[in-house]
Amino acid sequence: MESQSNKLRVNNTTWCNITISSGNASVVDALQNLKSTADGELRRVLEVAFHKYTGSTKAEIDEVFGKLNTNYGLAGPIYIQYIIDNHDHVMKLLADMQAKVDKALNLDQTDRFYSCLLTCAFVGALIATKLGLINIDMSRIYHYALGVVRETIASNLSSVGNPMTVAQETLGAFINENVNNAMVAAYTPKGGLPERPALTPKGKLVMRYDPDTKTLAIPVAELRKYFTSRQVDVRDSLTRLTTAGYIKHGGKSHPTRIGAGAVGGLSGIAVRCYIFDGDVIGIDETAFAQAEVSGS
Numbered sequence: 344m345e346s347q348s349n350k351l352r353v354n355n356t357t358w359c360n361i362t363i364s365s366g367n368a369s370v371v372d373a374l375q376n377l378k379s380t381a382d383g384e385l386r387r388v389l390e391v392a393f394h395k396y397t398g399s400t401k402a403e404i405d406e407v408f409g410k411l412n413t414n415y416g417l418a419g420p421i422y423i424q425y426i427i428d429n430h431d432h433v434m435k436l437l438a439d440m441q442a443k444v445d446k447a448l449n450l451d452q453t454d455r456f457y458s459c460l461l462t463c464a465f466v467g468a469l470i471a472t473k474l475g476l477i478n479i480d481m482s483r484i485y486h487y488a489l490g491v492v493r494e495t496i497a498s499n500l501s502s503v504g505n506p507m508t509v510a511q512e513t514l515g516a517f518i519n520e521n522v523n524n525a526m527v528a529a530y531t532p533k534g535g536l537p538e539r540p541a542l543t544p545k546g547k548l549v550m551r552y553d554p555d556t557k558t559l560a561i562p563v564a565e566l567r568k569y570f571t572s573r574q575v576d577v578r579d580s581l582t583r584l585t586t587a588g589y590i591k592h593g594g595k596s597h598p599t600r601i602g603a604g605a606v607g608g609l610s611g612i613a614v615r616c617y618i619f620d621g622d623v624i625g626i627d628e629t630a631f632a633q634a635e636v637s638g639s
Contacts, residue, residue: 457492465488525542529554557621558619560616560617563596563615597617598616
């Protein structure tokens with residue numbers, strides 16, 4: 344690139360690097376906030392929290408880091424030349440270290456990024472130590488790193504949850520967020536005629552609860568859009584919810600006039616909806632009535 348323009352030069356080199364960054368906010372928290380099932384993304388991140396360091400004075404720290412102003416990476420050529428001259432030996436070191444790390448942490452293919460990260464870091468440190476470029480307590484840092492990865496894997500498993508739990512949580516979130524956008528049809532007495540809706544939506548109509556059948560109708564487009572916005576696998580979630588008895592009609596959409604009985608509007612047009620069993624979900628008409636009261 345050029346300093347005065349955004350011109351890119353031809354680059355025929357392929358890079359595959361480990362990226363290291365620092366920040367004041369957690370990347371893991373951001374990923375979990377953006378996506379309900381961020382398992383794949385979380386397994387590509389190893390985050391280490393650093394607390395305030397009080398072991399040295401500011402003057403001592405300034406003296407150490409001030410040397411970086413005149414340090415231009417002179418160890419780089421020495422380090423790289425060793426790798427070039429001892430390529431086969433370095434590759435064996437990598438294979439041995441990866442086997443050691445995988446065994447210590449019982450890693451599988453889904454943890455390959457942790458495996459590669461630790462392998463590269465410690466083989467690189469071994470080489471740098473051999474060349475006299477660094478002098479650190481490798482054993483202590485190795486066991487510390489194993490502990491960090493072990494805790495990270497356990498945290499990822501507990502935070503991501505299983506797919507069924509994610510599907511239930513996402514469905515619940517949709518209903519809670521749209522509780523004031525539902526219409527509750529009037530209960531029809533035996534042998535009688537239905538009256539006006541028991542409850543009309545305050546905003547956009549996205550759900551209809553029928554006390555007669557104890558079912559909740561949600562338009563296909565609305566539910567799919569919501570699950571997609573949460574980056575939740577729609578097809579897998581619907582299959583799991585159907586198997587668990589949440590969705591009726593074998594999980595297939597069912598044409599429903601969700602606005603039937605409403606005053607004005609296109610109440611007679613049927614739209615494709617997923618029909619949910621209110622008893623299985625754990626809701627009835629009182630859930631929406633309570634929302635009406637609390638919102639008034």
